[in-house]
Amino acid sequence: MNKRLTTAGISLVLLFFAFIPAVHADSGKTYEVGANNLNVRSSPSHSAQVIGQLDNGDRVVVFQEAFGWVQTYFGGQEAWVASPFLYPADAQTSNRSAAPVSSASLEEITVTATEVRIRTGPGTNHEIIDHTSTGDTYSLVQTANNWNKIVLDDGSTGWIAGGMTDYNSGNNTTETNMDSSSSNDSQPHNTNAANGSLSGYNIVLDPGHGGKDPGAVGIGGVFEKDIIMNTVDNVVQKLRAAGATVILTRDSDYFLTLEERVRLNNANNTHAFISLHYNANPIMGINGVSTHFYAGGKDRRLATAIQSALGQNISLYSRSIIQSDYHVLRENSDPSVLVELGFITNPGDLATTRTNAYQNNVADGIVQGLVNYFNE
Template sequence: MIKRFIRLLVCFTVIFGVFLPQDIGVAANGTVTIAEDTVNVRNGPGLSYQLVKQAKRGEKFTIIKEQGDWIQIQLSGAKTGWVANWVVSKTSNGTTTTSSSNSNKSTAEANTNQLRVRSGPGTSFRIIGYLDKGQAVSVIDDNENWVKISASFGEGWVAREYLDFNNKSSSTSKEENINASIGTGFVTDTLNVRNEPSTTGKVIGKLTKGTTITIYSKGNNWIEVKYGNQRAWVSADYVQFGTEIQPTNPTNGTIGTVTASSLSVRSNFSLNSDIIGSITQGQKFTILEERNNWFKIEFKTGKIGWAAGWYFSKDKPNTTQLAKDSKVTILHNGTNIRKDPTVQSNVLLRANEGESFPISSVENDWYEITLPNGTNGYIAGWLVTTNGTGPGIDKQGAEAYLSSKTIVIDPGHGGIDTGATGAGGTLEKELTLRTAKLLSDKLKAAGANVFLTRSNDSFLPLPSRVRMASVHQSDAFISLHYDSNLDRSVRGTTGYYYHDYQKKLTEYVYNSTNAQTRLKSRGVRSGDYHVIRENTRQAVLMELGYLSNSAEEMTLTSGQFQENAATGLYNGLARYFKEQ
């Protein structure tokens, strides 16, 4: 009986060994040696997989198998990870090959002059170098808006739109589109969205004034845009081209001095507009108008053009100008004006969008302003814009406050739990993960220890999400969501806390995010949600907008909103830790 059982067991082993599907990876042996200063090890063979650890130059690992351009390696204990073959040298059968210089390595070229390279994926990170047009760099990592590159001065991040890729297989966007976008625009009035480029086309939705849209094509005075999960058309008459277009700021004769060795003057406030002249370092010009950090100047007698404002230094206003001209303008309805420069201070009154107040002084991240009754109050700098010769808030590098902090990011829903479904078909579970990954990249670049409760489309019970905050002893737990309502006119962002000790974190994160995204403010509220109620750590749940509102859904799914939301969340965390 025993011998018969053994024979059957052997037969089953042979059969399963022959007919079971084989792993798609190619088995390998040997070792790899890290060839770059820092290399990301991921939990899968691709740039979109979650970071497992960072390996340093010279570290050696045993190869498990290879799959395409990726190598699976043995880490400590039973852990494994994947590295790109272009950042390691491989030793097999006594022969060493250096993959970091082979043709598999992804490269790109700058498509504009004086392209800023930053220490992290966002404009709030410090500038560490510049690229000239045509300068080639190696691609190390990327997300939908930013690319991590290696250049002669080291590693850094640049905006994706200013790079042309030579190896499309590993550096195109994770959300590939049939047509690449040609830019962004700003809706100037309520606008019908149609299913074809004609006034006879069916109206499938509306866009509100101020909505930022991604543009895919333009023709016959119609613009092709993404609306929900489909392509649609809007009239070009109600769209202003450019990224993050802001209202004109009167400059009252402010003088700007050129800091770049040579700077192009363009016909409009965009890098896509025509070059109509050039100016050189040290020249001074009166700034006639300012839009989206571009300066309108008279660069020659009778000739007006636009130049990039980040290559100018402004002459500081004197104190009499400051007292006379400087004002703040409120960005959102119901904005708190407080007695002292802290979010814990008593509220003196609430101001609404568009109201302006004279500036008396600046204290850290707060403006002291003069109220209508002649008394003074304070307002957070991230809730207002300034005009006249108003001083800007000195925003210190966020990296200093986030370095070594442990942050757990919880992309809401996942797997069988899709969350809300948008008017145009957007799934909440997909959008929360998209936002979480952008935020994660920013926090990691600042030196934070970041953990995602999920890094792919998987289901995770609520208690398991909370447990991660406890296991990692997180300094902050941030749960990301998008809202829905049967009333499709409802819109805006909301921040939730449950325990009183979570309120301060919620206020900082909410205020910063809402100011950055500029959606309708629904405020900070107490909410009975499991991930904050059962959480003994600092925690906040953010509802970042309403997918059920078709116009807002389009805004929420745009690359510009996703970048702004991640930036606002990042800045809010930094401000919170700054005050600790």
Template sequence: MVMQATLRQNFLHFLFGLVLLFIPIVFFLNHENQTALAEAETHITVTAASLNVRTLPSIEGKIIQVVHRGDIFKVTDTQAGWDRIELISAETGWVKSDAVQPTLGETYTVIQSKVNGLNVHRSADLQSTIISHLSPGHDYKVMNQSGQLIEVQSPDGPGWVASQWVTQQLKQMDSAQKKASVTAAALTIRELPESSSQALGYLHKDDLVRIQSEQAGWAKIMTSTNIIGWISKSYLSFSANDKAKKNQSNGTTTSSTPTKSSNQTVQLAAPPSNKNVLKGKTIVLDPGHGGKDDGTTSVSGTPEKTLTLETAELVAQKLSLAGAHVVLTRTNDTYISLDKRVSISEAQNADAFISLHYNASPIPFVKGISSYYYTKNKDQELASDILDGVLSSTGLSSRGTRFDDLHVLRENTQPCTLIELGFVSNKSEDQAVETNRFRIEVADGVYNGLVTYFSSK
């Protein structure tokens, strides 16, 4: 009995060993198969003016859709002169192989809104904060998808939309011949090919872009940060590929330098060249709170310290482009004492010190922007001009310019002000101020306020 039990036990150990050996082999083979399939994945571009998509690889198949020249689709099978393609609806159908051609290079997916003002949400939850809106007729690049929600690159950064309100389309990544570099020191990206159209962002000299189309002196481009919009073609150099190759041969790379804001690139329109009153002025920007000091918290859960730093970075970029010497009291999530903030202002002999904050109240409907001063003769004009500039650019309501006994103002010997940029305790106002568009507007407003202030000196 003991010998039989020992033999049985040895046999079971042998079987268990075979199983352990078999599992990684199956996993390896499966992984190799998936890799091969991924590598074999291809896309086709429709070359016919219109092309029927059928249920079967035969003209006897029922027509389920008509596609058009330039449309791009993923190929899932090929059979006797027919290609099975995957439609945007996730259905599959068959098209004639002689009416399509292989799509060279990478592809990406864009959406277009079916409705005006489609809500873009901060997270993959339709109850989350609305950060932007989409308009029909414009391409927005798809970043991710979760069920019936799609993450897109909106004008105000990455956000989520309901798939039922959009149409999707595959597009081919532009070839190397369609790259270009920016020749202007500052170049505005616009929503439409016209100078009066809304600014979506801004490019620097030598930034590389991909050209998607051209129209009457304008180029529709995609930036390295996935912003799609229109720029003036006259400020582009189409020798970007040669430049990139030269940089690679020198061991360097050419890329844009993004300005951090809510995990996305936010770029500002350049100030008018005729307004040079800020040139050489030293402006100290003080992003309120930081480190262990969160400040208040918005209704959507964002700490004030995050909002103030993101805002200060954009204001700094705008003022720097105007020729100002800009100093930030903090450039990351660090605690800086009030005394230290004042000492930075005085050590820099600041021409203007601006402390940036966001407001909160236990009364949820309180709203508006306010600015503060301590010394009337030294500070009130600066506080008033900055407030007027920001009110004009953002369109929010005014709570006025007021006296307040605040440390960074009271102890500061330089011209100074503190501005509260709206109430994050007010749900509707928080939805506005937590967008990159609002921060761009604040940057414009601070710039205009400083131009007014220094123009009178």
């Protein structure tokens, strides 16, 4: 499930996989992206064409550095990313104190005036998109003609006049997505969950895609919808063994609209809805598992419980929980999450997801995550 993936992208990935990696595979180092909406450009320049975007936690394989830029591949073509936003992937966990790829640290600026305008470009002729005031701090992306390009709260960027700001010293620290947000809506306490049992709980499992909708297409032409069913079989077995009542939105290879999936869920007395998917990205190096949720409170707590239990059970890279506006979550009247169980466009993830061990570990992780969630 990935909005950015196109059929053209898939073909390019497959072409890339077939012809290019042998040349570069040994020279590449993996780095993790530490910013949202980071532009991927066709050459190492801020004026070069934007050919894609990367988000916090995405991973890229870097083959060379030049002038504060690093070269990777995007959709099979050579692509460049500004290096201050990349961190060595082996320094993963949530601690971003490791040095970024270039020696330059990501600078922060603080606003020193009130009612300062944020504009779409470096100059007063550009449209005003927001305002900011004394004491607000931003990550600095770029400077031009005494204007600063900054990262706004929603991850987009804007420009602010240089005279209205001061530079901070030191590295910028990035928040992790896994902060434990305390929430007041408490789940009714159930002693079964405390015993590790899911008896009395109704779980709706939603295998993504199906029928005419293959979902993502991975390396070698493997379909997301097919890998999912194997996963779902394992999860159903373990949930039932733990005492849960399991309802499936689809149990074989047929098409089901998003509306039908939600209707099916909402018609039941559901305690948790879990949609299962595999991910894809034109950048082959991107890997890992993430859990998506729509709202704070129960949705977010369920996502946190499942992502963290998966992280303890599986060997794949644990990305984070992510707030996403997906239909099956937004329209859902029950606690609901969508889990992306690895990138089938990444050779390592794909090989792992095809093992029985992985499928078993995923099922264990989901059972454990639900037990922990109901037991909170």
